[in-house]
Amino acid sequence: MIQLIDLHKEYKTKKGMVLGVDRVNLTIRKGDIFGIVGYSGAGKSSVLRCINLLEKPTSGKVVVDGVDLTSLSKEELRVARQKIGMIFQHFHLITSKTVFENVAFALKAAGKPPSLIDKRVTELLQLVGLADKAEHYPAQLSGGQKQRVGIARALANDPQVLLCDEPTSALDPTTTQSILSLLRDINKTLGLTIVLITHEMEVVKDLCHHVAIMQDGKIIEEGSVYEIFANPVQPLTREFIANTLEFKLPRKLWDKLDPAGKVVKVLFRDEAAEQAIIYDMLKASGIKANILHGKIEYIGDKPLGTFIMEVTGEPLEIDNALQYLVDRSCGVEVVDRVE
Ligand SMILES: Nc1ncnc2c1ncn2[C@@H]1O[C@H](COP(=O)(O)OP(=O)(O)OP(=O)(O)O)[C@@H](O)[C@H]1O
Numbered sequence: 001m002i003q004l005i006d007l008h009k010e011y012k013t014k015k016g017m018v019l020g021v022d023r024v025n026l027t028i029r030k031g032d033i034f035g036i037v038g039y040s041g042a043g044k045s046s047v048l049r050c051i052n053l054l055e056k057p058t059s060g061k062v063v064v065d066g067v068d069l070t071s072l073s074k075e076e077l078r079v080a081r082q083k084i085g086m087i088f089q090h091f092h093l094i095t096s097k098t099v100f101e102n103v104a105f106a107l108k109a110a111g112k113p114p115s116l117i118d119k120r121v122t123e124l125l126q127l128v129g130l131a132d133k134a135e136h137y138p139a140q141l142s143g144g145q146k147q148r149v150g151i152a153r154a155l156a157n158d159p160q161v162l163l164c165d166e167p168t169s170a171l172d173p174t175t176t177q178s179i180l181s182l183l184r185d186i187n188k189t190l191g192l193t194i195v196l197i198t199h200e201m202e203v204v205k206d207l208c209h210h211v212a213i214m215q216d217g218k219i220i221e222e223g224s225v226y227e228i229f230a231n232p233v234q235p236l237t238r239e240f241i242a243n244t245l246e247f248k249l250p251r252k253l254w255d256k257l258d259p260a261g262k263v264v265k266v267l268f269r270d271e272a273a274e275q276a277i278i279y280d281m282l283k284a285s286g287i288k289a290n291i292l293h294g295k296i297e298y299i300g301d302k303p304l305g306t307f308i309m310e311v312t313g314e315p316l317e318i319d320n321a322l323q324y325l326v327d328r329s330c331g332v333e334v335v336d337r338v339e
Pocket residue numbers: 011012013018019020021038039040041042043044045046047
């Protein structure tokens with residue numbers, strides 16, 4: 001388990017102090033995949049780098065498996081850090097060393113004997129699907145392969161925590177999927193706790209179990225990925241989610257709609273996404289509904305449905321019909337007409 005207690009980080013610059021992290025309290029459970037999302041400058045990297053004390057917090061505590069890292073001596077911290085692996089957006093491989101040597105480097109630095117190093121590197125390269133690239137140099141690898149080397153190196157000393165600093169931001173969508181899939185596998189098979197920072201909500205949706213949204217050094221919202229997608233509260237969270245879930249009706253379609261009708265977006269959560277609620281609503285009311293857009297997606301293994309429909313009828317009947325949806329736990333939002 002990772003606990004950040006009143007974590008605060010200020011940077012001293014020529015122009016004065018700059019706030020990086022503003023008294024953050026956060027608990028990340030063992031074996032979780034935890035995403036931290038925010039725009040550039042929100043403080044994501046600062047939080048991540050405080051977890052392994054690459055950045056020394058100005059105040060507050062970083063507790064990993066019951067040990068407060070901020071209280072350790074230099075040597076104790078060096079040992080504790082071996083249990084926290086890290087991967088980076090731009091991989092940070094040593095260009096003059098082969099794939100094998102890059103991974104072996106982490107083991108040598110930890111003082112492991114050569115016989116163990118050979119065996120361990122071979123195992124790790126197999127795990128990340130690079131057994132045939134051991135003698136290649138980083139320049140001979142694709143971005144995805146470089147990140148796999150980064151992952152192998154980060155796992156070398158059997159860490160309990162893997163910190164991921166925008167691990168797929170430099171990769172194309174297909175390669176991104178393959179790296180997310182590898183991270184998912186190692187989380188499951190090794191029981192590793194993964195903390196990942198990203199500005200892409202799609203990555204959070206695909207991979208993470210929990211997520212925190214950061215703004216101005218603070219965590220402004222936090223929860224399970226499903227809850228955050230199904231019930232976002234803060235405007236910034238809604239903005240991030242809008243980029244992945246929102247569907248904008250084409251202008252041409254708006255022109256064809258009945259000006260007296262209402263366009264509503266309905267969010268079906270949990271089992272509601274799999275029930276015939278719209279059918280029930282139409283049967284119970286005298287209104288008409290014209291479905292303009294609809295999709296059901298699964299976050300983890302829970303369904304989340306989004307439908308956009310035009311409803312027409314008597315205003316009171318429309319209100320009653322929409323209230324019927326709210327009563328059956330749907331999110332209902334009237335969509336503003338595009339002029
Ligand atoms: N080494 C540093 N020296 C001075 N200021 C810094 C330093 N590192 C970060 N900051 C400042 O701290 C704030 C938070 O930066 P941080 O890099 O943690 O945000 P971020 O959300 O990770 O952004 P990005 O996605 O651009 O990396 C910013 O205002 C940034 O300018």
